[in-house]
Amino acid sequence: MPLAKILLYYVFTPLADPEAIRLWQRDLAESLGLRGRILISKDGLNGTLGGELSALKRYVRTTREYAPFQTIDFKWSQGTGLDASGASLDFPKLSVKVRDEIVSFGAPGELRVDEHGVVGGGRKLSPEALHALVSIRGEEVVFFDGRNALEAEIGRFRDAIVPDVETTRDFVAELDSGRYDDLKGRPVVTYCTGGIRCEVLSSLMRDRGFGEVYQLDGGIVRYGEAFGDDGLWEGSLYVFDGRGSVDFSDHAAVIGRCGGCGAATKRTANCPDASCRVQFVVCESCDAIACEAHAGEASAHRVA
Secondary structure, eight states: OOOEEEEEEEEEOOOSOHHHHHHHHHHHHHHTTOEEEEEEETTEEEEEEEEEHHHHHHHHHHHTTSGGGTTOOOEEEEOSOBOTTSOBTTOSSEEEEEOSOSSOOSOTTTOOEETTEETTOOEEEOHHHHHHHHHHHGGGOEEEEOSOHHHHHHEEETTOBOOOOSSGGGHHHHHHTSTTGGGTTSEEEEEOSSSHHHHHHHHHHHHTTOOEEEEETTHHHHHHHHHTTSSSEEEOEEOSSTTOEEOSSTTOOOOOBOTTTOOBOOOEEEOSSTTTOEEEEOOGGGGGGHHHHHTTSTTEEEOO
């Protein structure tokens, strides 16, 4: 039986003709029957694709033939399954677009990229190096979540600071507010799902006077591969596809709380009313009443 897999990947590198890259990537993904989302800008490539294993392997091999993309770190995970045509059940379609930013912080003028990646970003830490830093510096180390607040509700690093942001575009104003200025003299480790958001976030923080900034290389995904649920991570990893979330072991903690009844859950769902465009952490029993009971409260988050 064909294996369903999902790829998560990005690379920061200058691209002279993003539109040409878009056409190439669209045609390549379509020819292989892949679904998902690919974003391209003058600063690089960002994608998540689902499909049959052999098709994804061909995609990886062909994409790496283009010199600026040779070093892409492709992260693999298990997909839900394939439909009768062999397409991924985790994505409704294929979308390939050119944008001003491959991750939307709303600050394209601030990002500086060369052939080595983001200029002025935080120092990259492997999962093992992260543990070494915490072992040496202890409680002085600050974990700073680079994701939307909803994602952190079902999983985060222990004692992490979780900014109250609904979308990635809210981070610039959040940093400029001054509410995190007390962290500027401490070691700050930014983290996110696969590494892309925290790579940009770390550069934005350094530009604003945070002196000792790190980023978790490969994001939560690589950390989970290394330590599962036996390290500093707690809960489930929110993902932007049909799976909703993934766990790193059979003993993952359930830290999310239903916005309706308060029960432990890792489940997220869109508001039943399509006009409200918010998403909740909510158990199946409370799904139908979540929109009415919690619209506008902290447990509801606008869809990015």
